[in-house]
Amino acid sequence: SAEHPMRERMNTAIQEKIGTKILFEVIDEVKKYMPENRIGVRLNPSLHNLFGMTLDEESIPTFDYIVKRLNDYDLAYLHLSEPFTDVTDVPGAEPNIAMHYRPMYKGTLMINTAFNRETGNKVIDDGLADLVAYGKLFISNPDLVERFEAGPETAAWDEETFYTTAHGVYRLPFA
Structure with a gap:
């Protein structure tokens, strides 16, 4: 619909103002003291009901915005976590983080959470991540x-x- 692009632009503007801006300010400050390609970022887009964090319908779109913006940097890696808990019935949650973000992020992508030798090799062989953290x-x-x-x-x-x-x-x- 014609409304969707406007809503997406509004969401992007809102996300820039509330909360995501600090991440990019920190990266910009750190890169004054060390090369960008020595900086790594770790995010957990599907953290739910742990450490006081809960997901809602805006969580994944906010992380989508962040991950897309991280393509503007030459980072050493982006480290994402698969969900620590079952989020299949949580509205707005993404249960397959590597599958969701690999097409979005162009740099080195590291993934973690409960991988073993076989599942770690599979996520790399399937092209969903470059590295696995155990x-x-x-x-x-x-x-x-x-x-x-x-x-x-x-x-x-x-x-x-x-x-x-x-x-x-x-x-x-x-x-």
Whole structure:
């Protein structure tokens, strides 16, 4: 409809004014002190019901705007997270972040959240990401590279030992 382009322009103007502007101001300030291609940005477009964050119908359009604008920079990477929780029934949520944002973002795209060796390779083979971050899996498998080379077996993660004293470190299973 003729109304849609006007609404999109209005949304873009509103997004520029409320909240997204600070991200670009921070990037512009940081790049005064280091090359753009050494700066990475991490976003979680589908964070819902964690840390006081909730999604609504404007969340994904706002992240769409941000990701498109990030193409104006020569960043080292954009790191996005797949949803931490099931968002399939959340209005306005995007359950497939890599699939949604890969066509939108032209730079190096890193993705994370619960990937294993097979799913990590698949998301790269499918062209949906350039890099996969294995946060929890790497914390519980400090020898993750060697484990991936040897086969698919990895130790399950134990969140009670994350970011703790030596107790957690000493309990790690090495191959």
